[in-house]
Amino acid sequence: MSAEPHATLPPVRLPSDAELARDALAAPLFARAVRLARWAGPDTRVDIGGELVAAQLPGAAAALGFDAADEEGPVLASQAWRVAVDTGLVDVTEPDDDDGDEESGTAVPGEDLALVTGGAPGEVLDLWLAALDTVLADAAVPDLDGLVDALDAGDEIDFDQLDWNPRREADFLDGVLANLYLLTVAERGASDGPVPLPVLAASMVIPEDMSEPTDAVLEQVSDAMMRLDDQFRQLEPIGLVEYRPVDEALMAEADDEELAAGSVAGGAADDEDVSRYGLVRLTPLGLYGIRARMLEAGVVAPAVGELADKGADALLDAVSGYSEGAAQAEIEQWLTGRELPAAVAELLAAARGADEGGPLRRLRCQQALAPAGPEAEPAIRAVLDDPELGGLARVWLSERGVADVPAPDGVMVFWLTVDTIAAQLAADGETAELPLLMESLTAHHAGFFDQVWRVEHPATAYVLEAMGRMHPDKKAAKEARKAAFKARSRPS
Structure with a gap:
């Protein structure tokens, strides 16, 4: 997963592996892959790449409980079969086409299928992570209609004509999911609430130093929203996210700039209006999955409890x-x-x-x-x-x-004062509450600044300089700056 290797993220709170494994088994796409792995047998036929042959798709769809008239059944069966193959739930023997024959390959339940019911929670989660890799790879592929239009005379995809770079698309989706993860785990971020899709798209498109996005940038945000809308629809069945899609009526009502501007600039009047632009939330299983990918990429992504x-x-x-x-x-x-x-x-x-x-x-x-x-x-x-x-x-x-x-004694009192303020500065920086703490501490000690600069604490000068900037009483702030100078000038 694309990420800054030395980045450190806030810790995430995750359910137990047993709870996460239950969530993985309940994810619709993974559950369908398991059912098809159990359905596979001597009569199952596959083509090059391990895909089910067309004649097998109706039977696979029926095994998943779809009616023969349901056009979505074969599509979902094909997707679930691909997950089953990629995760090792199914073992395939591809056809040998060296002689140009058209014989089909075969498929049988794989050894890993037994882990679904007999494996440890961690083994189930490993299978789910493999399934997630497959779904993410599929989600990074553009609409197949565009691919068909771009086929050249040699039946090869013209990537220049498509303006589609597989690595770039995968990195973009990884970046989006990393941002969604950070918004979810950040103390003052999205917390447990869903994230509006435009906010997520804007985080990938609008430069941080751009105060007012241009029409061209807003159009890019709108394009990103539409890509993400399609991708999150694909990611929801694997249990990664809960997703409320963009309202199709809204897309019909607004052009690209209006769609992006109305959402990014806060044009929505209430929660219902915001939801029309799309809402996405990482599930606990999704947090687990994205964290696992980040750890693999070298990102420091702690989880609460791992220091126990x-x-x-x-x-x-x-x-x-x-x-x-x-x-x-x-x-x-x-x-x-x-x-x-x-x-x-x-x-x-x-x-x-x-x-x-x-x-x-x-x-x-x-x-x-x-x-x-x-x-x-x-x-x-x-x-x-x-x-x-x-x-x-x-x-x-x-x-x-x-x-x-x-x-x-006095020495301990002043040392503790310096230590307390230094700790608060390190924890939260120069917050609005800190000047009140400074005022309270200095008010209880006559001649505070005449004594505190002598404290043998490594942060004495640093704390006094902060008090010189932040103390709400101007006279006290001036005294703090003088005391800081004395502390800096004191022989070590």
Whole structure:
């Protein structure tokens, strides 16, 4: 799958392999492929490439439950047969045409068919992924009518005349699915809601630095919408997406620019109007499938729960880059099944460090300890005198009303202040809430900036510079900038 090899995506929450395998078996196209594999036998005949001969298609359609008068039956049977062959559900012996005869090849159920009922969930999912590859390859092929029109005298496809490049088309579809995946897993993105088709098309066509799309670009968006409309119709039966197609009446009412402009620019008045432009959502199985393809391409695409058997150091390093919600879900799974006192001690040890990532590790550690009960108290008390963890420990104990919590000295108070702001900057950047936190912290300490620049914390100058930019009180902001200069000038 086309992707930036070193890209890191937000973590995705996936059902268990058993649940995903059930979804795979229930996907209409995969289910039809399984039924045809069971139907195949000594009398089944195939031609070059393993395709069913034309005379076999009515029987295949009947095996799938289609009436003889249903014109769609043979088409769907042919597609399902191709999936069965490509996944190994069917073994074919192609005809030998070396002598120019017209004898047909044969087909029998493949060894992998037994995995459908007797295999592990992971083996079923591997079969489904192979089926997905076939469907994606088919979806990247343009309308066959265009191919027929483009056949030259030698019965070969003239790709220049078609303006169709197979690799380019496959990469385009991969890019669309990657964008849909990112919109789905992003904390503040599409979440569980469907994505409007024009938004997805625009993400592939409109340059990021283009404030107002031109008519030519809008026409490209419209063309992309129509391609995607056809492709998502093909991808839905394999269980990859849930798709509401573009309203055909809408296409008849508007030209290309109107169709794209009305949707991309937000011309739709309500949810019903938006849905007329097409809505698509990756299913849980679809998220699994696209993630598997991304991992194969070298993309870092984490899944919640995959750190459950790792150490606390690996956990905190990883969740430092997660959103708060995803980090909490990963931490909860990591804690499940562990003895809480030992797990707390391991988390605290992993949170130490004067490196750049230390503040955010401690923030995630604090987040991990927040739901912990009395069992955690001994391990937390053990770090009360730790210069890096003592403040965190006091906060945890005080929030639970624990008696005899020693008051922190001034050095610890200011160190914890710097560490807290550094962690917030690392987690979310310069948010609108951060100036309020800064104001609250400085208001409780007289002569704050006269003392804080002396704090032996690697982020002291960085934090003071941020306070100089963000503090809502102009006088305090000026004092912060002076303190930052002193911190930078202090001998190391």
